[in-house]
Amino acid sequence: MKLTKLLATAAVAMGLATSAMAEKTKVGFIYVGPVGDGGWTYEHDQGRKAVAEAFGDQVETVYQESVPEGADAERAITQMALQGADLIFTTSFGYMDPTVNVAKKFPNVKFEHATGYKTADNVSVYSARFYEGRAVQGHIAGKMTESNIIGYIASFPIPEVIRGINSAYIHAKRVNPDVQFKIIWAYTWFDPAKEADAAKALIEQGADVILQHTDSTAPQAAAQAAGNVVTFGQASDMSEYAPFPRVSSIIDDWAPYYIARTKAVMDGTWETANTWDGIGAGMVGIGEISDRVPADVKAEALAMVEKLASGEYHAFTGPINKQDGSAWLADGETADDGTLAGMNFYIEGIEGEVPN
Amino acid sequence: MDLSAISPTLLIASLMVAATPLLLAAIGELVVEKAGVLNLGVEGMMIVGAICGFAVSVETGSPYLGILAAMAGGAILSMLFAFLTQFALANQVASGLALTLFGLGLSALMGQGYVGVKPPAMGTLNIPVLSDLPFVGPILFGHDLVLYIGLGLTAAVWATLKYTRVGLILRAVGENHEAAHALGYHVVRVRILAILFGGACAGLGGAYISLIRVPQWTEGMTAGIGWIALALVVFASWKPWRVLLGAYLFGGINVLQLNLQAAGIAIPVEYLAMSPYLITILVLVILSADKSAAPASLGRPFHASH
Numbered sequence: 001m002k003l004t005k006l007l008a009t010a011a012v013a014m015g016l017a018t019s020a021m022a023e024k025t026k027v028g029f030i031y032v033g034p035v036g037d038g039g040w041t042y043e044h045d046q047g048r049k050a051v052a053e054a055f056g057d058q059v060e061t062v063y064q065e066s067v068p069e070g071a072d073a074e075r076a077i078t079q080m081a082l083q084g085a086d087l088i089f090t091t092s093f094g095y096m097d098p099t100v101n102v103a104k105k106f107p108n109v110k111f112e113h114a115t116g117y118k119t120a121d122n123v124s125v126y127s128a129r130f131y132e133g134r135a136v137q138g139h140i141a142g143k144m145t146e147s148n149i150i151g152y153i154a155s156f157p158i159p160e161v162i163r164g165i166n167s168a169y170i171h172a173k174r175v176n177p178d179v180q181f182k183i184i185w186a187y188t189w190f191d192p193a194k195e196a197d198a199a200k201a202l203i204e205q206g207a208d209v210i211l212q213h214t215d216s217t218a219p220q221a222a223a224q225a226a227g228n229v230v231t232f233g234q235a236s237d238m239s240e241y242a243p244f245p246r247v248s249s250i251i252d253d254w255a256p257y258y259i260a261r262t263k264a265v266m267d268g269t270w271e272t273a274n275t276w277d278g279i280g281a282g283m284v285g286i287g288e289i290s291d292r293v294p295a296d297v298k299a300e301a302l303a304m305v306e307k308l309a310s311g312e313y314h315a316f317t318g319p320i321n322k323q324d325g326s327a328w329l330a331d332g333e334t335a336d337d338g339t340l341a342g343m344n345f346y347i348e349g350i351e352g353e354v355p356n
Numbered sequence: 357m358d359l360s361a362i363s364p365t366l367l368i369a370s371l372m373v374a375a376t377p378l379l380l381a382a383i384g385e386l387v388v389e390k391a392g393v394l395n396l397g398v399e400g401m402m403i404v405g406a407i408c409g410f411a412v413s414v415e416t417g418s419p420y421l422g423i424l425a426a427m428a429g430g431a432i433l434s435m436l437f438a439f440l441t442q443f444a445l446a447n448q449v450a451s452g453l454a455l456t457l458f459g460l461g462l463s464a465l466m467g468q469g470y471v472g473v474k475p476p477a478m479g480t481l482n483i484p485v486l487s488d489l490p491f492v493g494p495i496l497f498g499h500d501l502v503l504y505i506g507l508g509l510t511a512a513v514w515a516t517l518k519y520t521r522v523g524l525i526l527r528a529v530g531e532n533h534e535a536a537h538a539l540g541y542h543v544v545r546v547r548i549l550a551i552l553f554g555g556a557c558a559g560l561g562g563a564y565i566s567l568i569r570v571p572q573w574t575e576g577m578t579a580g581i582g583w584i585a586l587a588l589v590v591f592a593s594w595k596p597w598r599v600l601l602g603a604y605l606f607g608g609i610n611v612l613q614l615n616l617q618a619a620g621i622a623i624p625v626e627y628l629a630m631s632p633y634l635i636t637i638l639v640l641v642i643l644s645a646d647k648s649a650a651p652a653s654l655g656r657p658f659h660a661s662h
Contacts, residue, residue, distance in 0.1 A: 151618065182618040182619075182620065196569060198614050205618045206361060217472070240472050353624075355626055
C-alpha cells in the first residue's frame with residue numbers, strides 16, 4: 001500500500017516535472033560515424049550546432065555518435081526517445097527500419113530519417129539530391145582526366161550510391177567519350193585505411209581522377225602522395241587538400257532543414273514530409289572549384305550548377321540507356337523521382353555489375 | 357576484365373604496406389602471450405599509439421619522434437593493464453576488453469584538435485641503385501623505415517625465443533609459471549616487460565596507420581586491425597614466421613581484391629570482400645595442424661604466495 005502510494009506520488013511528481021520542462025524542446029541526433037570524421041557525420045553535427053545556435057535556451061540538443069547500423073541502432077534510438085527527445089534525426093540509410101520500429105512505440109515523438117523512403121505519421125524522410133552535385137563533378141572529372149580512367153570508391157550498393165555513379169558517369173562521358181570508370185566497392189562508409197588502399201589500387205591501375213562516396217579524406221591523402229591525381233571533397237569541403245588534389249567538392253548543408261523542422265516541432269506544425277532538395281534549395285553545395293581546373297571548364301561547371309539550381313536542367317535527361325542496352329529515357333525525357341529513389345542499375349557504358 | 361592493369365610489383369609493394377600494422381601488433385601480442393598473458397587490449401593500444409604518434413609528429417614536425425611517442429603511448433597504456441592483471445590480479449580478459457574501450461575513448465579525446473591536420477611525411481628509404489632495380493627495387497628497397505623494423509622485429513623475436521636465455525625464461529614463464537617461480541625467476545617482472553613490449557609494438561602499428569598508410573587522424577581509424585592481430589596470433593600457433601605469413605596473406609589478399617575489383621573481374625564483389633578473412637583463416641588453420649598448443653599458463657593469473 002505504502003509502496004504503491006509512493007510510486008504514484010513519484011509518477012505525479014515526474015509528470016509535473018516533465019510538463020514543467022516541456023517548454024524546452026529536446027532534439028536528438030543519431031550519427032553513423034564520429035563527429036570528427038570530416039565528412040558525412042561532421043556535416044550533420046554542424047547542422048545540430050546550427051539548431052542549438054538558432055534557438056539558444058529554447059532547445060536542448062543531444063547526439064550519439066558511431067552508432068552501428070542494425071540492431072544496436074534500435075536500442076540507441078529507443079534510449080534517446082526514453083530520455084525525452086521531442087524530435088530525433090537518424091542520419092544514415094541503415095537506420096531506416098530501426099527508426100520506423102521505434103517510432104511505432106513512441107507516437108508522440110517526431111522522427112526524421114535521412115536518405116530513407118519509409119514514412120509514418122510521426123516519421124519523415126529527407127535527403128539531398130547529391131546526384132546533382134555528382135553531375136558537376138563528373139563534368140570536371142571527364143575534362144581533367146588524361147588517362148581517361150576515372151576511379152570511383154563506392155560504399156554500399158544502395159540507390160543513393162548507384163545514382164551517384166550513374167550521374168557522374170553520364171556527365172564525364174558527355175565531355176569525354178573515351179572515359180572509363182573503374183569502381184571499387186569498399187563496403188564501408190568510413191574506414192580510412194581501406195579507403196586509402198582502394199585509392200592506391202585505382203591509381204596503380206591508371207586512374208588519374210578519383211571520385212569517392214566514402215567519408216574520410218584518406219583518398220585525398222593517397223592522391224596527394226601519388227602526385228598528379230585529381231580528387232573531390234565528399235560531404236564536406238575537405239579544403240585542406242585544396243587547391244590540389246581536391247579541385248572541388250560536394251557539400252551537405254543540413255542546417256536550414258534542421259532549423260526549419262525544429263521550429264515546426266516547437267510551433268506544433270510538424271507534419272510528415274518527404275523532402276528531397278538539391279542545389280537549388282541549398283541542401284547540396286558545390287565547394288569552390290580551384291584554379292587547377294582550367295578556366296573554361298570551371299565556367300562550364302558553374303553554368304551547369306546554375307541550370308541545376310534553377311531547374312532548367314535535370315541531371316538525368318535522356319537519351320539514356322540501361323547497361324544492357326535497353327532504353328530507359330527517351331531524348332529529352334527526364335527521370336522521375338520514384339525511379340531515381342530506387343535506382344538499382346548501371347546505365348549503358350559502365351562496366352561491371354551492381355552487387356546485390 | 358583487364359588483369360594486365362594489375363602490376364605485380366606495385367601489388368606486392370602495397371601489400372607489404374597494408375600488412376605492416378597488423379604484423380607489428382601481432383608480433384607484440386605474440387610475445388605477450390608467450391609470457392602467459394592474454395591482452396585483448398591490442399585495438400586500444402594501437403589507436404592510442406596512432407594518436408600519440410600523430411600528435412607528436414605534428415607538433416614537433418618529426419615523424420621519427422612521432423614513432424617513438426607512439427611506442428611510448430602504447431606502452432604506457434599497457435602499463436594500466438599490467439597493473440590490473442599483475443598486481444591487482446584482475447581478470448585478464450575483462451581487463452583487456454576494458455583497455456580497448458578505454459583506448460578508443462581516450463584517443464578520441466586526445467585527437468579532437470587533430471582532425472583534418474596533415475602530418476609531416478616520412479620519406480621512403482630510397483637507397484641509390486638498389487631501389488632503381490626493376491621488380492625487386494620497389495619491393496625490397498623502396499619502403500619506409502618502419503616497414504623494415506616490422507620485418508626485423510619478426511626475425512628478432514623468433515631468434516630470441518628460440519636461441520636465447522631471455523627467450524627461454526619468457527617461454528618458461530608462459531608455460532609453467534609455478535616452475536619458473538620455483539627456479540627463482542621473477543614471473544611478474546617478466547610478464548610486465550612482455551606486456552610493455554606488446555604495448556609498444558601495438559602503438560607502433562597504430563602510428564604506421566595514422567602516419568604512413570593513411571596518413572591522417574580520424575577517430576576509430578584502426579578499424580578492427582587489433583582484433584585481427586589477436587586472431588592471427590592464435591591461428592599462427594604462436595610462431596613468429598607464421599604471424600608474418602598470415603599478416604602478408606591478409607594484407608595481400610585485401611589489396612588484391614581491391615585491385616581485382618578495379619580491373620572489373622567477374623567474381624561477385626561480396627566474395628572478394630570476404631576473401632581476405634576466409635583465405636587467411638583457411639591457410640593458417642591448415643598450417644596449425646601441427647598441434648602446437650598455446651602456452652600452458654596463458655590467461656592464468658600468478659601470485660608468488662600460491
